[in-house]
Amino acid sequence: MKRRSLTIAAVLLAAALLPNPAEGQTEGDEPRAGALNVYLDCEGARWACQTSHFRTEITFVNWVRDLADSQLHIIMTMEGTGSGDVFTMDFMGRDDLEGNDDQLSYSHSDTDSDDMRTQGITGLLAIGIARYSVLLGQTGPFVVNTPESGERRVELPPGLQGDVDDPWDYWVFRLGGEVEYEDEDLKDERQFSANLSANRTTEMWKLSLSGRGSYTKATGQYSDGTPYEDVREEGSIDGRVFYSLSERWSWGMEAGAATSTRNNQDLSGDIGTGVEYSFFPYRDWTRRRMTLQGLVYARYFDYEEETQFNKMSETVMEGALRWGIGFRQPWGTANLNASAEAYLHDPKKFHRLSFGGRLSIRIARGLEWNVGGSISRIKDQIYIPLADLSDEDILLGRRQLPTDSSLRLNTGFSFTFGSIYNNVVNNRFGYGGGGSRGGGGRGGF
CATH class of the missing domain: 3.40.50 (Rossmann fold)
Structure with a gap:
């Protein structure tokens, strides 16, 4: 139609x-x-x-x-x-x-x-x-309640008002920042963060520039009175360009730089390019999708501490293949993703293989079941420090922990029965009052 x-x-x-x-x-x-x-x-x-x-x-x-x-x-x-x-x-x-x-x-x-x-x-x-x-044979009028009784406005939503003059030429800019401070008897924490972005999206091009940074400092003392200090600095800047080659093919390029205490990186930088093929037309993305990406990157790392491979800095080439499929249908939703990434100077030694997905199915009237999970083989943590991690690093999550694999699984179901109708809306006590007895911001009822 x-x-x-x-x-x-x-x-x-x-x-x-x-x-x-x-x-x-x-x-x-x-x-x-x-x-x-x-x-x-x-x-x-x-x-x-x-x-x-x-x-x-x-x-x-x-x-x-x-x-x-x-x-x-x-x-x-x-x-x-x-x-x-x-x-x-x-x-x-x-x-x-x-x-x-x-x-x-x-x-x-x-x-x-x-x-x-x-x-x-x-x-x-x-x-x-x-x-x-x-x-179905019903006759109007079919009325939608207006914000103010009796008010009727002839106003079409954006996108149905015809051509408009855009002085910004599709560019959208965002700036943001946040300051957070928490003070307790045994712990003080302060955090500063900022972000900015510029985006331009048309039928043929998609351009994105973004930057973000954060500084977190926590001080306190253990139960024996010993003081501690935890400082974390994270920051990144990225630029991406994507171009529509045809109904199914796209090309992209991206570059960026970052700093991360958790990943033992004073500075990291990368530049990469790749193509994507969509097995379904992109216009069907909200209902069904299946894509395959092939990418190659040049990456530079400058480390805070010497790594387990006796490196203080290095430049490596990385290749990646990524596949994904997803459906949203009357019977439910399904998503599967798989990827294979490797450092090209020694792909057998340095690589990562990942597979994951989520399935949500309507089994019968009122009965829904969902299952999800992911599994990864991890052999690409070239940034792990040579020195042993301290107990504080492990407990506070200040450093990325070494691992050869990762596994996550979850499943659950819901069963609803009773009246089939869902017309009534009753907002009484929809939000609780002040703090609850247990704290944490829960309502009092």
Whole structure:
């Protein structure tokens, strides 16, 4: 089904002129007989997955807890752009609406307020849902609650307003900093951090410049009164350029420099280039992806202490192959990643092999199971100091510990049963008051 911005804009304009809630809709959170049953999967949209807000504002449907009870399945995902994010909403009809699939997208700028983003997402979500309510035989008006009762504004979301003049030529700049201080009887800690970035994203090019740094100093004393001091300095600067060669091929280049107390590096620098092949079109990224990357780097290291290989500095070449696949479908999500990296002067001795993934499956009504993990063979820690690590280094995590392998596994399940409807929103005592008896910022209830 073709989707045209002009068509969407017309629908948005019509929706904006519909009667307000007081004129055309009876408020209420009870299940609505004959209303469309909607199941929303928006975990892929991260912070924008504000289900309570959607249920409060879009009240002409029944929100259900389980996919099996729905007539409309919506998958919402999010991708970052150079100046904000774009949200993709895939609408998939079920039961009597089987075969009626659609897709809408909403873009916003980083300069938009949180309320502007939320209202824009909610409005477009409601318009997509309204189409399926009509297909089900319902008649309007389909009203979305507005921030202020009675207020109706004819305002299209960014991306549907036609061409705009951009004096910044797609460049977006960010600056940030933070100071943190903590004082206790036996421990004082202060931390200073700063970051900056510049990004430019177009259909053909993606450019990124970033820098960050932090200084942390902790002082205190052990139980026997012996004082200690822990100082950590971390910093990096990176530049990346990616170019779209074709529908499936991309080329990239990156360079950077860093300093790290934990990794025994006074200074490190690298420059590299590589290509990526996408087995699926990049436009399908939010629903399915499979890519293969081939990269080569030149890396320089200047160490704080002599390494276990009797080096104070060195320059090495590194090659890497990285593969990844991921799916987000009605049955759940699956992601697998594998990589092979090696220093080219002696790849048998200095290399790293990694494999990991996560699977989340809807097994039956209300029953979900997830499993994830990763395993790595690690033979590339050329920066480990020659001198033995002290107990303080190990306990405080001041130094990277030597290891030949790494294994992580996790699994779990959730089972929900009871009423299929999920319309009611009750925000009473939604946030606790002051500190709790146990401390740590938990609410008092």
